Amino acid sequence: MSEEELCAPGTLVSRRNFILAGRGIMSLGSLVLLAFVVDLRSVMVRFTELDPGWVAAAFTVSFVQVFLSAWRWRFTANRLGLLISLRYAVFEYYLATFLNQVLPGGIVGDVSRAWRHAKGTEKRAALQAVAFERLSGLVVMSAVASFSAVVLLRELSRSIQAISLGIVLLLSVSVGFSMRHARENRETSQLFSDLRRALIDGIALPVQLITSATVVGTYLLVFVMAARAVQLETDGLLLAMLAAPILMTMLLPVTMAGWGLRELAAAALWSTAGLSAIDGVAVSISYGLLALVSTLPGACVFFFTLFRIGGLNQKAGPIRAGSDAP
Numbered sequence: 001m002s003e004e005e006l007c008a009p010g011t012l013v014s015r016r017n018f019i020l021a022g023r024g025i026m027s028l029g030s031l032v033l034l035a036f037v038v039d040l041r042s043v044m045v046r047f048t049e050l051d052p053g054w055v056a057a058a059f060t061v062s063f064v065q066v067f068l069s070a071w072r073w074r075f076t077a078n079r080l081g082l083l084i085s086l087r088y089a090v091f092e093y094y095l096a097t098f099l100n101q102v103l104p105g106g107i108v109g110d111v112s113r114a115w116r117h118a119k120g121t122e123k124r125a126a127l128q129a130v131a132f133e134r135l136s137g138l139v140v141m142s143a144v145a146s147f148s149a150v151v152l153l154r155e156l157s158r159s160i161q162a163i164s165l166g167i168v169l170l171l172s173v174s175v176g177f178s179m180r181h182a183r184e185n186r187e188t189s190q191l192f193s194d195l196r197r198a199l200i201d202g203i204a205l206p207v208q209l210i211t212s213a214t215v216v217g218t219y220l221l222v223f224v225m226a227a228r229a230v231q232l233e234t235d236g237l238l239l240a241m242l243a244a245p246i247l248m249t250m251l252l253p254v255t256m257a258g259w260g261l262r263e264l265a266a267a268a269l270w271s272t273a274g275l276s277a278i279d280g281v282a283v284s285i286s287y288g289l290l291a292l293v294s295t296l297p298g299a300c301v302f303f304f305t306l307f308r309i310g311g312l313n314q315k316a317g318p319i320r321a322g323s324d325a326p
Contacts, residue, residue, distance in 0.1 A: 051228065051230075062222060069133075070090040080128055101291065109298075132195060
């Protein structure tokens with residue numbers, strides 16, 4: 001097949017559909033595998049006495065989570081010279097989280113958010129604002145997950161620990177080497193300059209760290225609440241430490257909203273911690289359901305914009321680059 005045929009619209013659409021279908025199959029396959037790992041009937045028993053109080057509390061924290069994430073996006077865009085109204089940011093973030101939940105891959109909503117904003121303002125900055133805002137959260141979540149994994153796996157032999165440390169150091173050196181050479185390219189150099197302005201320079205670093213740390217905290221808190229909702233009384237701190245590595249699996253764009261892969265990770269980590277794998281899977285499913293239902297306001301935004309009832313009246317435009325105003 002020629003290069004022109006590979007790049008043809010029909011071919012690209014078919015390839016995209018194939019990838020999306022593959023992610024759906026991956027989730028289904030993971031859930032089938034899970035059925036051979038744990039007794040799913042025992043897992044479902046946990047949901048017969050679901051605590052509505054903890055469910056309501058989780059929904060409340062989820063709203064705070066979306067609000068703070070939207071504010072972080074607004075702040076990041078502002079650092080890149082764009083202005084986003086907070087109302088628009090919250091609406092669009094709800095829509096993005098909803099699409100991430102119901103469509104394979106877990107990133108379609110963010111891509112849509114970037115594309116929709118780019119239509120009404122400077123394209124490069126709009127795309128970067130979404131990418132950098134997500135990167136800010138990813139860095140903090142990765143740090144928390146890495147710390148949790150080290151503590152949870154501290155019983156590993158010294159040889160395995162040494163190998164793991166060596167791999168981390170090798171990856172760090174490789175990334176540093178790549179970044180050093182990437183800066184020699186003018187376009188990439190501009191990208192790093194924008195990245196510093198959005199996440200590091202001036203007030204950006206403390207604001208990004210505090211906001212992202214708080215957002216990550218809400219994820220962990222919802223996970224603990226999901227455990228309490230299914231009557232699991234495991235220590236809250238241990239639950240939070242187990243949550244971070246498990247939630248990291250949801251960032252892998254190979255399933256639908258992490259379903260299947262997240263439950264397998266929960267079963268493995270719960271067993272590693274000397275706990276019941278059945279409890280781990282129950283908490284993971286509880287979290288997944290809470291996360292899905294909490295994004296339903298995004299479905300309202302979807303239909304609201306689909307039928308153009310009033311519109312969001314987005315107000316985006318250039319402001320002084322690097323301004324610290326949120």
